[in-house]
Amino acid sequence: MRITLLTGANKNAGDFLIAQRSRELLLSRFPDCEIIEFNRNKTMVPHLDEINSCDVVVFGGGPGYKTHMYP
Numbered sequence: 686m687r688i689t690l691l692t693g694a695n696k697n698a699g700d701f702l703i704a705q706r707s708r709e710l711l712l713s714r715f716p717d718c719e720i721i722e723f724n725r726n727k728t729m730v731p732h733l734d735e736i737n738s739c740d741v742v743v744f745g746g747g748p749g750y751k752t753h754m755y756p
Contacts, residue, residue, distance in 0.1 A: 686718040687739040691725040707745030 688711055694700035708720060721739065723729055729736060736742065 686715055686741070688715070688718050688720050689736045689739040689742045690720050690722045690745045691742065692722060692745050693725050695724070695726055704745050707743065711743065711745075 690704075690707060690711070692700075692704040692707070694704045704722075708722070711718060711720060721735065723732060723736070725744070
């Protein structure tokens, strides 16, 4: 199984810890999987074929992906 892990950790140590734990959880459930990680804050256009060839896409941590979510 191939998994794309999209993270947005770029400022906060907590964001990096969430991304790390996401990898650990995926590997504990799917020990033979291949995880391909991308920073979702950067363009993924050059990697779309690789992402689309994966079985699963997971948003794993990082700051909210929508600005002005609250209030």
